[in-house]
Amino acid sequence: MSILSSTHKLKVLSIAEDCLKDNSESDFKKILKNTEDVIGQKMTACGVGVGNAHAMKEVSNINAGFPNDFISKIVNAKGTVMTPLFSLWLENQSPQVLELNNISNSHLTINTTLYQEFSLRNVISHGVRDIGGHYVSYFGFANISEKIEQHHIMLIKVLVPYLHMAYVKLPSVKKSLASISSLSTVDNNNQLLSSREYEVLCWLFDGKSNNDIGNILKISDLTVKTHVQKIIKKLNADNRQHAVATALRMNLISL
Numbered sequence: 347m348s349i350l351s352s353t354h355k356l357k358v359l360s361i362a363e364d365c366l367k368d369n370s371e372s373d374f375k376k377i378l379k380n381t382e383d384v385i386g387q388k389m390t391a392c393g394v395g396v397g398n399a400h401a402m403k404e405v406s407n408i409n410a411g412f413p414n415d416f417i418s419k420i421v422n423a424k425g426t427v428m429t430p431l432f433s434l435w436l437e438n439q440s441p442q443v444l445e446l447n448n449i450s451n452s453h454l455t456i457n458t459t460l461y462q463e464f465s466l467r468n469v470i471s472h473g474v475r476d477i478g479g480h481y482v483s484y485f486g487f488a489n490i491s492e493k494i495e496q497h498h499i500m501l502i503k504v505l506v507p508y509l510h511m512a513y514v515k516l517p518s519v520k521k522s523l524a525s526i527s528s529l530s531t532v533d534n535n536n537q538l539l540s541s542r543e544y545e546v547l548c549w550l551f552d553g554k555s556n557n558d559i560g561n562i563l564k565i566s567d568l569t570v571k572t573h574v575q576k577i578i579k580k581l582n583a584d585n586r587q588h589a590v591a592t593a594l595r596m597n598l599i600s601l
Contacts, residue, residue, distance in 0.1 A: 349497050357384045358504055362587060365512035366553045371408070374512055378410050381487075381509070385501055388489040389466070391417065392513060393427065394481055394523065402427045402436070402482050405522040408513075412488065416464045430457060431471035432484050441472040441502045443494050468494055472502050474510040474594055481523055483510045507594040511551065538580055538598065546573040551590050551599050 350358070361384065364377050378390050389411035395404035404425045409417050420429040431442040445468045446461060461469060466488045473484040485506050490498060513519060539547060542563075549559045556570040563570070574586055581596070583589035593599045 349500055351497075354384060354497070354501065358501065361505060362508045362591070365508040366587060366590070368553060369512055369516065371516055371518065374516060375408065375410060377509070377512060378408070381505060384505070385470075385487055385498060386491040387411075387470075387487040388491070390485070390487055392483065392485045392509065393421075394483040394514060394519060395425065395427070396481055401433070402484065405481075406519045412486070413464050416460070416466075419460060427484065429471065429484075429486070430460070431469055431486070432473070435471050435473055435484070436482070439473070439475065441470055441499050443499065444469045444471075445494055448493075470494065470498065470502050472506045474507055481514075483513060485509060504591075507591045511590065511594060515552070538596075539577060543573050543577050543580070544598075546570060547577055547589070547593055547599060550574070550577070550586055551593070 357380075361377060361380055364373075364380070367373075369377070378392070381387070381390065391407065391409045391412045393402075393404045393407035395402045395406070404421055404427055407417070407421070420432075421427055431444055434442045444458065444461060444466075446458060447467060468490050469486060469488045470490070471484065471486050473482055475482050485502075487502065492498075514523065545563060546559055549562060554562070556567050556574065559565075560567045560570045574589075578584075578586065578589045581589045581592045581598075583592050590599070
């Protein structure tokens with residue numbers, strides 16, 4: 347996060363810590379609201395559903411500021427998300443940026459009529475795909491007060507995995523996802539982590555402390571600490587929170 351200011355880094359860390367807690371939907375909406383102080387957007391929306399390389403069928407969404415008519419137009423009657431920017435994200439899984447005031451210099455070759463219709467002067471779209479490709483989350487940030495710069499893209503890259511983590515942990519979302527697929531882990535022989543390390547990682551993802559994990563797995567706190575240290579080293583992370591975020595980006599963990 348070298349291109350981010352100290353103020354931005356502190357705010358990002360605060361949001362990340364909030365995402366690691368057990369949150370209700372109202373808590374999560376507050377987290378989304380807090381991202382406005384960091385990114386500067388006026389509109390935020392997110393959703394999760396079954397996805398492939400070309401489309402996503404939504405099972406849950408949260409809208410914080412986008413016109414309801416816009417949301418209705420990007421999600422069809424079958425629940426398929428149709429937004430052009432998200433379709434591009436599904437292809438390359440990197441943040442997609444649209445600046446309508448600078449569209450002539452943009453590399454994007456998409457129809458911008460929908461965005462212009464609702465006076466969305468700029469949009470960044472990003473998401474996270476789970477380990478087995480069973481589900482996909484998307485996040486859209488629009489009408490950012492400043493011209494979109496590299497630090498905005500960096501903020502999105504850092505924050506979205508944490509937001510994804512908090513979103514898919516919501517009880518209603520977990521229930522919806524459980525009803526559409528039976529998620530499984532990758533064959534242990536092909537995993538970066540051992541089966542025990544993977545278990546510990548999943549409990550870290552769930553926000554558990556070393557003591558909690560030790561009680562759950564019937565092992566000592568010291569053994570848990572050793573597993574956590576190995577996970578952090580294998581994922582080239584700085585700490586346990588960074589390890590969880592890295593695992594999400596690497597598609598190592600799912601619900």
